[in-house]
Amino acid sequence: MSLTPAFLDELRARTSLSTLIGRTVKVQKAGREYKACCPFHNEKTPSFTINDEKGFYHCFGCGAHGDAIRWMTDQRGLPFMEAVKELAQAASMEVPAPDLRAAKRAEQAKGLHDVMASAQFFFEQQLGGIDGAEARAYLQKRGITNAACRAFGFGYSPDSRGRLKAALKDYGDALLVEAGLLIDPDGAEADSEKTIKRESYDRFRGRLMLPIRDIRGRVIAFGGRILGQGEPKYLNSPDTPLFDKGRTLYNIDRASPASRTTGRIIVVEGYMDVIALAEAGFGDVVAPLGTALTEHQIDRIWKMVDVPVLCFDGDAAGQKAAIRAAMRALPMLRPGHSLAFATLPTDQDPDDLVRAQGPAAFEAVLAAAEPLVERLWKYEHDAAPLDTPEQRAALKQRLAGITDAIAHPDIRAHYLRAFKDRYDALFFGRASYTAAQRPSGGQRAGGWQRDRRGNWKAPLPPAGGEARAIGATGLEQRLLRAILASLLRHPDQIPQHRETLSGLRIGDPILARLLAAMISASFRKETVETQGILTILGQGEVYNMAKGMLRADTFTFTPHRMVADSDRVSRDLEEAVRVMTQGPELETALAEATKRARDDLTEETFAEQQRVHRLKMDHDNRLAELVQSEDIV
Structure with a gap:
């Protein structure tokens, strides 16, 4: 969407910057300007100024500078167009549509948002009703508080093929199918020769429901967990005009502002991990939606923090997911942006850990997070035996494959150096030096000496082959x-x-x-x-x-x-x-x-x-x- 400079200038003019910033940061009047402690870096003495007349903010400590739109993108973490739309709505301005097709898409999206909001209201009502007793018992068993239920929008979908369809009948079947709430058995995959029309039916039945929200907090999809036996255990909405699971992160609407305070984003495997950690005081947590972390999701997280922490389960599946994310990040690496990897104890997920040992135990896991380069080295080092020259050469080849995948030349050069240093230290001690001369006569050299036959005899090595700890002397x-x-x-x-x-x-x-x-x-x-x-x-x-x-x-x-x-x-x-x-x-x-x-x-x-x-x-x-x-x- 193309926006004219005149529209953007009018939008800035109608926005009180001090009021906008004051919703998040405590501001104080200082003459014709306002001052505050900078939200972009830690400080005790205010160096952050806001000028309503000129429409900009500036920090004399860290150099942060911008207008109302920049505040929404940098501090709130919104994409540019989302920031413009939210400011325009507050200023009672209409965002111009560039053409009829764009206007039609915007109107369609508005209708879908209305449908999803109504579905969320329906699911929440069902959770509190007679049919929701089993779901409420499950939540109580998991130790999820009422406050968390409200914050995350828990609901329940009755075990019926048509309850939601009947409740939202005013929207029409076509819109409900497009929103992913109904399944149309005669859709694009149906046999075109069949003449009998089959009825559409509810997609989610007999499941604990969780809304999936966009960065603005609007419901765009749902995830449903089965309460009894059956497959799949978790069911997500299909891709729709509102929802692309490869580009969406669960809980991003809450984690994005939280990350502004902590300077951190934690990526875990699923919904319940996010909720358990939120209950334990970790608000800066997101999760992918039933798939491995994608390039789009990594890029989205990098817009919030430079080095997110990936914290997957310690089992084989969790570690494979971590390595897949690492490999996908390699072509995207840029200066200052990377990944860190924290590993949970085997057979424990975040919920198990914080319940058994408290939040401090999870903080310890995060503190022990490994840089990307270290995780990749360990993975390839442990991937196969290294007993023969051929096996060691294979390790070198695998490491070369990693560095070849890195697009940025400077980062690739540093990875080459890091891997070479580790490889040489492992197999050759240190880099080679030339011209080592053997001692002559009967003199001792490093503990070596001649025996009575005139042969050089080596000293005994220290006990144990493992490197000792730093600080032993x-x-x-x-x-x-x-x-x-x-x-x-x-x-x-x-x-x-x-x-x-x-x-x-x-x-x-x-x-x-x-x-x-x-x-x-x-x-x-x-x-x-x-x-x-x-x-x-x-x-x-x-x-x-x-x-x-x-x-x-x-x-x-x-x-x-x-x-x-x-x-x-x-x-x-x-x-x-x-x-x-x-x-x-x-x-x-x-x-x-x-x-x-x-x-x-x-x-x-x-x-x-x-x-x-x-x-x-x-x-x-x-x-x-x-x-x-x-x-x-």
Whole structure:
């Protein structure tokens, strides 16, 4: 639909911007303007101004700027035309139709919306009546409160072929069939030679009913759950002029405004998951409608948040759905936009988890969400054995297939690098270096020595082949504390290191919980603040540790430097994180190289063991340099 500049200018002129924004945000008069705390980023002192005369808002803190239409699209999450229509309705203006066909479609849609609203009213009445007793008992058994029933619009469709049809007879069968409420047995798929006319009948019979709403809260379809035995367990409306299940997300009308507060969207598998989490205090939850998450749905979610969290069941079906969504997202990836994956315990859905362990247990699942790159690596790594060179080459080929699917060149390059680093660390220790010379004479080198026959003998490898936890040594513990303290002071650096930090295994449980809280906060908000992290931590030993880190004189990585510029902080953190994560990797690689040489001593295996040993010595020296600064406490 094409709208003229004159129409849009008139629409803006008729809209009081301060009144519109004041419905969501507390505004205060400040001279000829209004001021408020910015809804687009966390702040305590108002820097958000509203000018009714000029018809725009502006935040001097984060730079958010726009008019009434921009407010509806950015803050409310509405598509452009939906925003215009809602503003026009409030301003008593008619949105012009560009041609007769468009006007006819608009009139048709209006009729369908009326039909769906009437059907919703009918289903709600039936739930409260005699026929709805079984449905009410089911809701009570599931622990769904009356408030949730009202909020989500629960209803009941009687087990009859014609009750709804009779109740809505004034609309006519044709409109009811088009709305997906009736089934026409003589429709397009019927045998054209049959002359006996069969009656249309109700699509939903004997089911607990849930309305599916669009972004504006209008009913566009229904989902029905069977109460007894039978198939299908869930039945959705067919695609109609109002409803396209591949483009629609359940609960988007409620989750979209909630996400403005939390900075987060959680995607779960079905209706009841959404409702259970809403009852537990999670309002920013949506679900696809009986299908895997589609490209259209992913794009719709990205309009609300940059990194939605997909939280599917921990069983095989749930994890397959998560990977399908990951694969579909690959061609669509763009800078800053990705997916995160939180996995529920096996054989538990969100309802089971929050009922058994409370909302905190689900928050912990979200805090442990993995970035897309990590989920893809683990999936391909676990897809087949990796015992032979051919199997390892197959892994490399599968990873190449993933990166080939990424359209954005910069993102593809980063994925290539990330997968190569993981692949090399898994099979080759680290990147290869040349010219490793074997020691001569009887000198010792990395624990190696000649026996009485003059042969080189390798030392025993450390016990256990699994990489130890970060922070197992005193030096590492001090460096880890310094890194976490620096991230607390400069939380804008967390997203830059989030992927690396998410994969760490930290020995100290308090430090591990502090890091998990920081990573979780960075997924929730575009702008992470120190006070916000402390608020998430609440009171307790983790909070006390964080406060203690902030009270320390400095936690930097360069001696005698009390104040650091942002570029220096970024460079120092990058170096410190690199050194910290490299230690366990090198230790494991050294143990493996030592074992290979001990089992089969050749010039090549000896040279490899010595190469890794020198890398480990260099690492230990650099670690000592970093933490021997008098600034680290």
